[in-house]
Amino acid sequence: ASLLQLLGFQMLGSRVWGQHSLGVDIFLQTMGNPCLCKTNLSFSQIGSLENYYHFHHSKTFKRSTLSSRGPHTFLRMDPKVEWLQQQEVRRRVKRHIRGDPPSLPFNDPVWPNMWYLHCGDRNSRCRSEMNVVAAWQRGYTGRNVVVTILDDGIERNHPDLLQNYDPLASYDVNGNDHDPTPRYDASNENKHGTRCAGEVAAAANNSYCIVGIAYNARIGGIRMLDGDVTDVVEAKSLGIRPDYIDIYSASWGPDDDGKTVDGPGLLAKQAFEHGIKKGRRGLGSIFVWASGNGGREGDYCSCDGYTNSIYTISISSTTENGYKPWYLEECASTLATTYSSGAFYERKIVTTDLRHRCTDGHTGTSVSAPMVAGIIALALEANPLLTWRDVQHLLVRTSRPVHLRAADWKTNGAGHKVSHLYGFGLVDAEAIVVEAKKWKTVPPQxxxxxxxxxxxxxxxxxxxxxxxxxxxxxxxxxxxxxxxxxxxxxxxxxxxxxxxxxxxxxxxxxxxxxxxxxxxxxxxxxxxxxxxxxxxxxxxxxxxxxxxxxxxxxxxxxxxxxxxxxxxxxxxxxxxxxPKFHSPQTFRSQIFCPNSPKFPRMGVKAKPYYTEAGHSLGSCNSVFEAERAKQKGIKMKGKKGKR
Missing domain, CATH: 2.60.120.260 (Galactose-binding domain-like)
Structure with missing residues (x-):
């Protein structure tokens, strides 16, 4: 511990509003719980990753590596330090373009303008194939599900977010405190997270602004984009309370400039893996990601390691008329699609905005990831025992091509229609909650x-x-x-x-x-x-x-x-x-699949899988369900960048 003090490491924790600071950040991997990490020095654990610690060295200029060689050498001499890495600032851009359901319609003043959820204006061009209202009418509104927005913060006291705001699902990684409130400036640069949060869980029937897709879900925010973005920052953000937060929604990534190839670093990859293995008490954290806005630059989202990951659900966009938006990136990793903005004459998405306002200018694939996060929240209310892989299977089975225009629609060898523009099609909220209700967990991979x-x-x-x-x-x-x-x-x-x-x-x-x-x-x-x-x-x-x-x-x-x-x-x-199942999934350099009944013939609509070998919804899982319900305060009946 004294060695670290002599090397100039300082305490972390004060709120940082600025974009830059002096000093460098060092990441250590240790054997066990080293004594140096039990002192009051400047360390913090990297999210939920055990034996990984973050130290700040204040006596080094950020752009200098020479002055760090001495401290690096001394740290490597510690027998409990297995590995260390000086953090590099990464460029991450936000992906925007520069209970019982209440009776309908709602009294929220902007509800009539939410064309992508309903067709109340009787506009002949209006389509609402996402069937969100039908899911509400079945009683699913996201109750007891927790969604967190990984972004530039959320305005927690916004009148349309305050009712559903959850401080336990929130954190300021940039400032090292528990307040995710965005940094305000004249340009309202940090509006992105607040806009995404409103799509998910804006309150209903409060005579203010809009209605969120999961308007009874709990909503939190992780402020992590308003400052230097490093591997440590991303790993911390992805690992905030994985046993409490169900869904993480991210609408950012590397530059969509048509030339960048970049993705998560070592720590962020480990945070993803930890989330899908340990999150939600073993069911797996659900990561929803915007596919990217580099269409005009000819970008391809397979060069984005976040949307190209098997651990994330990559979501694309279509216009109100089912056309390809000018910003859309094509790739083979896109799973599904929602509505978003399009040409100047096509309507955009309405949502909450900074300074207690609303906006009708929310655009890009930034819109689509939170929409799907909200729809998945409806599915988790219908079946809280869905695993991270179950959710992907449900999206594959229930998303539909409908009126989405693409020249590359094809039917694969299992009878699924799929496109590089839209994945398996437009997300259908009613279909996914109906299937989720009767779904049985897929067997292990x-x-x-x-x-x-x-x-x-x-x-x-x-x-x-x-x-x-x-x-x-x-x-x-x-x-x-x-x-x-x-x-x-x-x-x-x-x-x-x-x-x-x-x-x-x-x-x-x-x-x-x-x-x-x-x-x-x-x-x-x-x-x-x-x-x-x-x-x-x-x-x-x-x-x-x-x-x-x-x-x-x-x-x-x-x-x-x-x-x-x-x-x-x-x-x-x-x-x-x-092994034997109707629809499996893959990992990095591997092939996975569960045990299952006979695979349906090509072209025959597969029925929901009811496994005999995998987890059942019977006695064993009812114990887990009760524990999870108790943690979240659920009353059980019997058995529970910016884009």
């Missing part, structure tokens, strides 16, 4: 790791490199054998003179083609891809075994030599699958 192909393969200009892999889905290993797919992941390392010239596709044994990467005209990088993971949900429910084909096409642009070749250094097929 099986993991099958594909072999690593280390034979370098040249990528010639104006040619397509095809590499085929025959997968047995680990049939020779009983504990890992999988039959039906959930997510499929390809981990790739490629050296190339201009990354933006590449197109990558994966063809499943059933013939389903997933475009993992499209050309990006602004991506001039010669760094290629280093172990980057591309994920697709387009093979959901298909059989895992068979021949998989990876295709890499190089179309040289005029800014590079037409003869310069690239090289595929190595790749690995990773799938998340089920």
């Amino acid at each position: 099986h993991v099958c790791v594909g072999s690593l192909d280390r034979v370098p393969k040249y990528i010639r200009p104006d040619h397509v490199l095809r590499a085929s892999t025959l997968s047995s889905a680990c049939s020779e290993q009983r504990e890992q054998h999988v039959l039906y797919l959930e997510h499929v992941v390809v981990r790739l390392s490629i050296a190339h003179p201009r990354r933006g010239d590449l197109q990558i596709s994966l063809v499943s044994p059933a013939g389903t083609r997933s475009q993992l990467l499209a050309r990006r005209v602004f991506d001039h990088s010669n760094e290629g891809f280093k172990g980057w993971e591309f994920m697709t949900v387009h093979c959901w429910g298909e059989r895992a075994a068979g021949e998989w084909t990876l295709e890499i096409q190089d179309t040289p642009s005029q800014v590079r030599s037409p003869t310069a070749q690239g090289k595929c250094l190595h790749y690995r097929l990773l799938q998340a699958l089920c």
Whole structure:
């Protein structure tokens, strides 16, 4: 402990409103609970990650690494320090574009303008296929479900948020306190989180502003975007009270500039994994993510490691008329879609705004993630025992193409219609609560790791490199054998003179083609891809075994030599699958899937899965349900960047 004091580490905890400060942040991984972490020094645990600590070194200038070498060397000498890392500031942008249900309609003054929820204006162009009102009429309003907005804070005393605000689901990571109130300035820069929160849980029938989709849910905010965003900041934010918070909604990510390839760091990845394994007392935290607004720049959301993760639910947008918005990013990891803004003549989304106001200018995929978070809250009220994978299965089964216009709609080998623009279609709130009510938990995943192909393969200009892999889905290993797919992941390392010239596709044994990467005209990088993971949900429910084909096409642009070749250094097929089930899912470089009944024939609508082997909703889970209800104060009946 005295060593750290001599090295200049200081206490953390004062509220920070500014954007920058002197000093650097150090992250330590220790063996057990070291004595140095029991003192009153400047440390804090990284969210809910055990044996990971955050220290601040005040005697070092942020842009200097030389002056940190001494302290780093001394810290590494401590026998209880296994690993340390100086934190780097990352750029994260908000993804905006520069009880019994009450009788309807509501008395909230902006309710008539909420065209995406109802068609009360009798406008012939109005569509409401998300069926939120129908879910309310079935009695589901998000009661006893906790949703948190990861953003620039939320205005907790806003008249439309105050009733449902939950301080236990809130924290200020930027300022190290429990008040998530945004920092106010003349430009209202930090309005984003408050707008997202209103979509989810604005109060109903309070004669003010709007009605939230889950208007009886509890809403919290994590203030984490109004300052330097590091791996530690993200990990802390993703790990706030995972046993209490059900759903985390995030409408931000790396720059949507058509040239960035970036994603969560080591700590944030561990926070995601901890959340899905331990969150909600083992059912898994639910992370909902906006897919990105880089459509105008030709961006592709598979280059965003947050929306491209199997742990997140990536949500896209459509206009009121079902057209592709100008900002939409395509990719194979998008799971579903909601309404949002479109062309200048199309209507936008109304929601809460800073300084106790309302706005009709909420735009982009920032809108869509909170909408789905609210709809998932309705589903969790219908069935509190849904796991994080159950929720993804329900979205796949109940989302619909309806009037969404896309040239690439296809039917995969399991009978699911899917698109790179919209995933499995528009979210249907009524359908998801009906299915959730009778849903039985999917069995545990099986993991099958594909072999690593280390034979370098040249990528010639104006040619397509095809590499085929025959997968047995680990049939020779009983504990890992999988039959039906959930997510499929390809981990790739490629050296190339201009990354933006590449197109990558994966063809499943059933013939389903997933475009993992499209050309990006602004991506001039010669760094290629280093172990980057591309994920697709387009093979959901298909059989895992068979021949998989990876295709890499190089179309040289005029800014590079037409003869310069690239090289595929190595790749690995990773799938998340089920042993015997109607619809599985994949992890990074693996195949997973649960045990289940006979898979339905292609083109036949699958019925809800009632497992005999997995968790039942019987006596064992009723004990857990009662404990969870007690924690949240639920009265049980019997048995419970910015985009």
